[in-house]
Amino acid sequence: MVSKLNRRMLLKASGAGAAAIALRCLAPGAVAPWLAGCGGSRAARTPAGKLNFIFILLDDMGWRDLACYGSPFYETPAIDRLAAQGMRFTDGYAACPVCSPTRASIMTGKYPARLRLTEFIGGRKAGKLLPAPYLDHLPLEEVTLGEAFKEAGYATFLAGKWHLGGKAYYPDRQGFETIVGVDGGMKRFSPYKNANLPDGPPGEYITDRLTEESLKFLDAHRAGPFLLYLSHYAVHIPIEAKEEMVKRFKEKAAGLPADLGPRFAKDLGREVRVVQDHAAYAAMIQSVDECVGRLMKKLDELGLADSTAIVFMSDNGGLSTAEGSPTANVPLRAGKGWLYEGGIREPLIVKWPGVARAGSVCQEPVISNDFYPTMLEMAGLPLRPEQHADGVSLVPLLKGAGVPRREALFWHYPHYSNQGGGPGGAVRAGDFKLIEDYEYNHLELYNLKDDIGEKNDLAARMPEKAEALRKLLHDWRQSVGAVMPAPNPDFARKPPAGTAMRTSPAEPIEE
Numbered sequence: 021m022v023s024k025l026n027r028r029m030l031l032k033a034s035g036a037g038a039a040a041i042a043l044r045c046l047a048p049g050a051v052a053p054w055l056a057g058c059g060g061s062r063a064a065r066t067p068a069g070k071l072n073f074i075f076i077l078l079d080d081m082g083w084r085d086l087a088c089y090g091s092p093f094y095e096t097p098a099i100d101r102l103a104a105q106g107m108r109f110t111d112g113y114a115a116c117p118v119c120s121p122t123r124a125s126i127m128t129g130k131y132p133a134r135l136r137l138t139e140f141i142g143g144r145k146a147g148k149l150l151p152a153p154y155l156d157h158l159p160l161e162e163v164t165l166g167e168a169f170k171e172a173g174y175a176t177f178l179a180g181k182w183h184l185g186g187k188a189y190y191p192d193r194q195g196f197e198t199i200v201g202v203d204g205g206m207k208r209f210s211p212y213k214n215a216n217l218p219d220g221p222p223g224e225y226i227t228d229r230l231t232e233e234s235l236k237f238l239d240a241h242r243a244g245p246f247l248l249y250l251s252h253y254a255v256h257i258p259i260e261a262k263e264e265m266v267k268r269f270k271e272k273a274a275g276l277p278a279d280l281g282p283r284f285a286k287d288l289g290r291e292v293r294v295v296q297d298h299a300a301y302a303a304m305i306q307s308v309d310e311c312v313g314r315l316m317k318k319l320d321e322l323g324l325a326d327s328t329a330i331v332f333m334s335d336n337g338g339l340s341t342a343e344g345s346p347t348a349n350v351p352l353r354a355g356k357g358w359l360y361e362g363g364i365r366e367p368l369i370v371k372w373p374g375v376a377r378a379g380s381v382c383q384e385p386v387i388s389n390d391f392y393p394t395m396l397e398m399a400g401l402p403l404r405p406e407q408h409a410d411g412v413s414l415v416p417l418l419k420g421a422g423v424p425r426r427e428a429l430f431w432h433y434p435h436y437s438n439q440g441g442g443p444g445g446a447v448r449a450g451d452f453k454l455i456e457d458y459e460y461n462h463l464e465l466y467n468l469k470d471d472i473g474e475k476n477d478l479a480a481r482m483p484e485k486a487e488a489l490r491k492l493l494h495d496w497r498q499s500v501g502a503v504m505p506a507p508n509p510d511f512a513r514k515p516p517a518g519t520a521m522r523t524s525p526a527e528p529i530e531e
Contacts, residue, residue, distance in 0.1 A: 070245035071372075071399050072328040073169070074234075074315060075391075077126070077249070078308065079119060079181055079256040080356055082338020082349045083365045084296075085305060093272070093296040094305045098313030102332060103369045107376040107418060111385040112368025113448075114336050116433060117357050117441060118143070120183050122335040122388050123251075127164040127184065127194070129392030129408020133432040133502040135162075141183055145436035148459045149443050149505035152434035157185025158194065163407050165392050166195030169247040172401050177237045178202070179230045180251035196249065200233045201226070206253060208260040225262060227254050227304070231311035235318050242322045245399075250315075254304045257339065259346050261303030269299035269306075284345070288354060290440055293345040301346035329398060330371040331391065337363040342439040353474040357437025359446045359455050360474050364431060372398060376418040385448055387429050390414050410500075428489075430496045434458060434505040443505045447493040454479075454489035458505055463490060 084090050088100040088108060115125035118140040121132030132138045137155045145151065158164070170176045178196040182203050192199050204214025210224040220229055234250050276297055284291040296302075312332070319325040338347040340355030340362060349355050349362035356363055368386070370376055375398075392408040397415045416422040428449040436442055443458040451469035456462070465479040465486045479486040497504075 069327060070174075072244045072246050072248075072324060073174075073331070073395060073399070074248045074250065074319075074328060075126075075331045075395075076312065076315075076333070077123070077181075077251045078332075078334040078367075079251075079253055080336060080339050081255050081305075081308075081334035081367060082340070082347050082355065082362070083352055083367055084349055085255070085334075085338055085347055086367050088369075089367050091296060093276075094302050096305060096309040098309045098316065099332065099369070102312060102316065102330060102371055104379050105373075106330070106369055106371030106378065107380045107382055109368040109370070109382050109384075109386055111383055112333070112366050113364050113385065113387045113429060114334065114366050115388045116431065117336050117359060117363035118433075118435075118437060119181075119335045121433075123182075123184055124158050125388045125410075126333075126391050127158060127166070128162045129165075129389050129404075129411035130162075131389060131410045131430065131432070131500055133430075133497065134410060134500040135159075136501070136503060137184075138432060138503070139435045141185065143435060143438070145438070146508055146511075147436050147442065148508055148511045149434075150508045151436060151443065152503040152505045154435075154503070157189040160189065160193060162194075163404065164191075164194040165395065166191060166247065166249070168195070168392070168396060168401065168404065168407075169399070170195045170197065172399070173245065175237075175241045175244075175246040176249075177234070177241075177246065178249040178251065179233050179237075181253050181256075182251065198237065201230055206256065206258055208253070208258065225307060227252055227307045227311055231314055234315065238315075238318050238322060238324070242324065244324070244327070252308060252311075254308050255301060255346075257343055257346070259298070259300045259304065259344060261300045261307060265303035265306050266300050269302040272302075273297040273299055288341065288358070288440060290341055291345070292354065293340045293348040294350045296348045298346045326373045329373070329395075330369075331395075332367065332369040333388065333391075334366040335388075337361075337365065339439065351473045354441070355439065357439030358441040359431055359433060359444050361453075361468070361472065363441065364446075370414070370418060372418050377420060380420070382417055384417055384423055385429055386412075386414055386417075394418075428492055428496070430493065432497060432500075432502045434503065445493050445497065445502075447489050447496070449489060449492065452485065452489065454486060454493065456490060456493060465489070 085094055086096045086099050088103040114122040116122045116132050120140040121138055124135050124137045125132055139154045141156050166176045176196045177198045178191045179200040182191050201214055201217035204216055207213055208226050211219040234248055280295055283295045285294045319328050337355045338349045340347055340349050352362035354360040354362040389411040393403055393411045393413040396403055397413045412424050416424050428447050431446040434443045444456055446455045451467050453466050453468055455464040463479045463486050464477045466474045
C-alpha cells in the first residue's frame with residue numbers, strides 16, 4: 021500500500037513551485053533590542069527524553085480577552101500563570117479572520133490561500149463580488165501536524181472542534197489516533213447530541229467535559245511522548261455559561277465605574293462593542309481558564325510539567341461587530357471577520373520548560389503557519405519544508421538566540437464574513453500594514469507601531485509605500501496560487517454608507 025506521504029509526493033500540491041518566503045536570522049549581537057523581549061540570553065537546555073506537547077486552541081477568543089493581555093474585566097489567573105512560565109507574544113496572528121482556514125494553517129504549515137481553503141467551511145455569502153471558490157475540507161494528501169508526530173512515535177489525541185471537513189476528512193484520518201467530541205454542533209450543556217461524545221450527566225458543561233477527556237488521555241499516556249490537541253468550542257456563540265459564574269460577573273459588571281461611557285461605538289457602518297462587561301462571555305472565559313489550570317495541575321501530579329510544552333492560541337479575533345458582539349477588542353479595531361487587527365491578532369503563549377525564559381515577552385510578528393515547523397524543531401524531529409512551506413520555526417525566538425526574519429506576513433480573504441467584513445487581502449511588513457479591498461480596489465495603510473488601532477490611514481500621504489506593499493501582496497498571491505473573487509452580474513446596489521473598506525468604487529482587481 022502506498023503511504024499517505026508517498027501519495028502526496030506523487031500529487032502536485034496547490035501552488036507547488038512557488039518561491040519560499042525568505043528568512044533572515046540575525047546574530048544575537050545584532051538584535052540586542054529584541055533579545056530583551058524575546059527570551060534573554062540565558063543558556064537553553066532541552067528536557068530529558070522526548071518533549072510532550074499540549075496545544076490549546078480557543079474559538080473566537082480576542083487578543084484582549086485575557087488579563088495578561090490587558091483585559092480589565094475577564095479573570096484568567098491560570099492562563100496568566102502559564103504566560104508567566106513561558107513566552108507571551110504581543111504580535112501573534114491567525115492566518116485568517118475566520119476559523120477553518122486558520123485551523124488548516126496550523127495543521128499544515130501553509131497559508132490558507134495556498135491550500136485554497138480560505139473560508140469557514142459552509143460560508144457562502146455574495147455581494148458586489150462572487151466569493152472565490154474554496155475547498156470544503158482539508159485534503160487527505162496533506163501531511164498534518166498530527167501525522168508528523170504520529171509517525172515519530174507520539175500518541176496523538178484531539179478533543180473538540182475540527183471544522184476541516186466531514187467524516188471522510190475527520191482528524192482520525194489525519195494522524196490523530198483518538199478523537200473526542202469532534203464537530204457535534206454547538207451544544208454547551210449535556211445532552212450534547214454529539215456522535216463523538218457520549219452524553220454526561222444533565223447539565224455537564226462541554227468545556228469541562230473536553231478537559232476531563234484530555235486529563236484521562238494524560239493519565240493513560242504519562243509515559244509519553246504525546247501530542248494532546250485540545251480545541252475548545254468556547255468562546256464561540258452561543259454564549260452560554262454556568263449560571264453561578266454568570267451571576268457573579270453580572271454583579272461585577274454592575275459595579276463598574278459609571279464613567280466608562282457607552283458600551284458600543286459607531287465604526288465600519290455598524291455598532292462595535294468597546295467595553296468588556298458581558299457576564300456570560302466572562303463566565304465562558306473563566307471556565308476555559310479553570311480548565312487550563314486543571315491541565316497544568318495534572319502535569320504537576322504526573323511529574324510531566326518539565327517535559328511538556330504548552331501552546332495557547334485562538335483561531336481568529338473576538339466577536340465584536342455582529343451576532344451579539346459579546347467582547348471588545350479595543351485598542352484593536354473591529355474583530356472576527358475583518359482584516360483589521362481585531363480580526364487577526366491573537367493571544368499566543370508558548371511554554372517550553374527550561375528553554376523559553378519564564379515571563380518573557382516577544383514583539384516579533386508571527387503567524388499560525390509557524391507552529392508546524394516550530395513544534396517539529398522543538399521535538400528534535402526532521403523538518404518537512406515541502407509540507408510547512410509557509411511556516412517559520414520560532415525556536416530562535418523561544419531560545420532567545422536570534423530573530424528569524426522574513427519579508428512579510430500575508431492574508432487573503434476573498435469572501436464576505438458574517439460579521440461585516442468584505443473580500444480583501446492584507447500584508448504586514450515591519451511596522452506597516454496594508455489592507456486591500458477587492459471590491460473597489462481601495463487601499464488602507466497603517467503604521468502599527470504608532471497606530472495599533474488603525475485609526476490613521478496613511479495611504480494618501482504615503483502613496484509609494486502603499487503601492488510597494490500592494491505589489492508585494494500581489495506577487496505573494498501569484499506565488500501561492502490564490503483564487504480571486506469574480507464580479508457578480510446580479511449585484512446592482514451601492515456600497516453600505518459609512519463602510520470604511522468599501523468607499524472607493526472601482527472595478528474589481530483582475531490577475
